[in-house]
Amino acid sequence: MRISANFSYSDHHCSRPGTLVSTRAIMNFYKSAALALDHLEKNQGSVKGSLAAAGVNAVGGEAKRILALIIETLKYRPVLLQLLTTVPILSLEKLTFPRKTPFRAPSSQSLVLVLLHDLLFSPRARIEASDKWPPKPAVMRHQARLKAELVRIQIKEGKGRKEDLAKTAGDGEAVRYVRFNPNAGRTLEELFEHLTKKGYERLEEAVYPVPEGKYFADPHLPEVLFAFPGNSNWWVGDEWYEGGGAILQDKASCMPARVLMEEWVEGEGECLDATAAPGNKTSYVSALMSNKGKLHAFERSPNRFKTLEKMLAKAKCTNVKAQRADFTDSDPKSKELKNVTRILLDPSCSGSGIVNRLDYLVDDDTEESDSKNERLEKLAGFQLQMILHAFKFPNVNRIVYSTCSIHAEEDERVVMSALQSGIAKERGWGLARRAGVIPSWERRGRPEETGGNEDLAESVIRCLPEDKTNGFFVSCFVRNGLRPEDGVTRDQRPSKRPRDVIEPVAEDAPAEGGGEAEAGDERGKKLKTEAQVERARRKKQLQKAKKRKTVE
């Protein structure tokens, strides 16, 4: 992908000949770009679409300049974020860059990112704004440190030019993760010895990118997960891999099982993986149960069920009872399932988090797109239906819902709709607080998607490729947990206040990603999320407005 940006960011300091742009316009220029960046982080989509969606009213040359700045900032985003960890401008300049910004203002982080881009990577290497505009001096105060730090990163990465630090496709693969599986019968010490024999040295601390020939314990899941350089392949034909003792699994994909099994004690009850194939999470849950007790695994697709069976056999999971069945057909009160206390729900999703490329950013959005939105709506309806079914299990006290999607439609909005459902209220389902959901993981939910409730947003996990994982989302429902009505803490009018789930609406059952029809106990009926209701309302309004225009 190559994006042309053959114009400069002009203003009255260094403008194109004959152009005079006011200071206010320049400030808006940076703010607009930052607003669009915020929108992209939350919703993905294309850069072009993000301008309008973020409420930026720019056309022609101005829109082009803003778009170029956004694209260029995204290309350097990983290195800019790295700089912000060593030169923490956001905390050093709190007054100018507050943690919470007013409604309709860009986040401080996005604003700093676009300013840093211009200072460090634009052709003129400067922030094109008046010195009186507070964000500019706040960044400039750290100019020397930033430049020195950038040179250090450049040397460390072996890049001749700073432009070579731009993100390229495949960056997300710079780390390969291997999970140790104790079910296979060998110890971690034995794995370490094996790796030493293979020529790998274990580091005491995390270093990114992982140096050639080295590996280390992942800082968030140190007992089981190990990070290797992106180009490693020692496991090909290796006895540990073939014997199921070493499992290749992305870091984010390990999180749901870990969160599900928090404070698990043997004898508490049974566990259930509602959507199990290919079985990576199932095998991790099994390991966290020490391969004891009973773990029910549901998988609806016949082909994927075969893969699941193979995977479980290879990983030596002897406590799993796998069945090729639809989870929503299961009877929560049955003798077989009534002792289940924990459920893992990792249903089919759009998979948008797995995208490791920037090309989606420049797609034209002529169709950003009704069909895409419709697909997300269907998925969200199906995902919600799965959660509501899990809520019915009489003895379940913990349900982890995860997706490999970065779309709020499938993540926070589904969770909010589930929390607003009648059954959640009746049975006291809420969210587990951050303390029980890998609290050391920094990237949490989007408060604007939780009705402004920061505690709710904090209680869920989001991952993005720049976290050296796939894009991912993890939430954890518990009885008597945090609920939407437990205090809105953000001084902001929520952009989308969740409403009650509308149930049921007589329509065909929704189809999910794989194109298979979903069916639950509300057979032939479709549950609508708040997002779906909102979208339908907007569509109607638009149609009305169009009609009015035609008449006029």
Ligand SMILES: C[S@@+](CC[C@H](N)C(=O)[O-])C[C@H]1O[C@@H](n2cnc3c(N)ncnc32)[C@H](O)[C@@H]1O
């Ligand atoms: C995202 S994948 C699960 C990945 C798995 N948790 C892992 O980590 O290996 C979703 C799976 O759920 C299955 N599935 C979808 N709807 C289902 C349902 N209603 N009941 C059981 N399985 C379902 C799909 O066939 C697919 O294999």
